[in-house]
Amino acid sequence: MAAPALRELQEAFWRSLTRVAATGERPPADPALLAVLSSPPPLAPAERVRIYADMYYLRLLDVLREGFPRVCALLGEEAFERLGGLYLARHPSTDPSVRHVGGAFAAFLGTEPVPAYLADLARLEWARLEVFDAPDAPVLTLDQLRAVPPGDWPGLRFAPVAALERLVTAWPVHRIWQDESATAAAPARTALRVWRQGFAVYQTAMEADEERALAGLVTGRTFAAVCEAFDAPADAGALLLRWIEDGIIARAW
């Protein structure tokens, strides 16, 4: 039998590593690969391929486990491994950095017969990962704000820092994230912001007025327009101070 070209060999190797997309089952090693493997004892060629296939899954499951620790804990190890295997079969890594391998995991969970809050919880965990290594950027300081003449405040515009994610979930997943026994909670529309301050990642639920105000700020509306989200102007001022303390907004002037 003629030796396969390197391309054919690598494609056969890949087919032997990955599971069947429809079922998550492990396929037998590809015959085109087995045909060109030496088989000194004690391992048969298929057993040698199995070493690689096992390592492939264990490594990537570990990455998912680290990225989605709460989802993993709530699913339980057995279900997590089964779903993780199916996910990886359907969404193989397409980036040289393994950091991105879980990017479609939340959407995948949304299509699987698992508790409905898990997809939202995965979105929160992914948002935390996105924020963890988001770009560093200068944040707005109180001194910078104090330097602005009061008459100029209504026209001020702010920008969100890169290390800020907003998401709306159908479940109060911030509570489930903190306390796994909170899975008994009823579904409830929840607006969350996730941000990094220093090296630490934080998250909080937003009331409706904060959600509206932050949405306005992100889209470049003036401070005066942002204040319209509130009944009392003092509430807008208090919120602005809180955003500054949290380090989630930057100067846009």
Added chain:
Amino acid sequence: MDDFPYLGHGIGLRTKHFPRVLDGSLAVDWLEVISENFMIRGGRPLAVLEKARAAVPVVLHGVSLSLGSTDPLSEGYLRALGDLVARFAPAWVSDHLCWGSVAGRHAHDLLPLPFTEEAVALVAGRVRAVQERLGRRILVENVSSYLTYTHSTMTEWDFLTAVAEEADCGILLDVNNVYVSASNHGFSAEDYLDGVPPERVGQIHLAGHSDKGTHLLDTHDGPVIAPVWRLYRRAVERFGRVSTLAEWDDRIPELEEVVAQAECARRIESEVCSEVQGGRARSA
């Protein structure tokens, strides 16, 4: 090789020991980091690397360049690697003599190549392209393997040497990987060392592995075992003083235990080099 100066004995920097970088209590000759872990936009890892780099020489060690892949080199990856090189000015850059991606999908593993002229030409061409892109020579590392191909036409060490010669790159010789593959495939680890050209070896790796009964697995989850230390001694006898690094990637212990591996390597190197000097003095 001038491109790969002697740095002494270092360790691979892992997340568990980031606090020791930040509090300034990490004392080693030099550090190696996994390039891909720093191909990010900001946050703690990059701040840690800034601080580490300010203290000691740092080397970028990649796992996803996929030098043996039949896919095109990833433009995005090369750009990210170039950005890291520009920002952190590593002492050098290295990656593995293997493949890890095909048809745009990444295994994130170090998969074995057949030792053929086709593979030599492919890998050497890609190493040259990377070197031109980075404007510097790189080191290419031998990997542990668990299978071999019937259509290989040369030994692994001849393959490694052929790639290094044809690409004009350096060799990162992983002594543990030599031991693991020698055991798994039944060749002589000593023959391997004897077949590697000393002038190409710019760095040595040391790590622990696991004995699975039917094969050795390159797990990096324990200390270097005695036979690998003996092989390292032989490597120092052949290659002389080469920058040496202890890797520990799983079940990572306290920093001091990892550093102790580097210090053990330092003692062996010191013993070998003083023996050589003593021998020279006696024969003078």
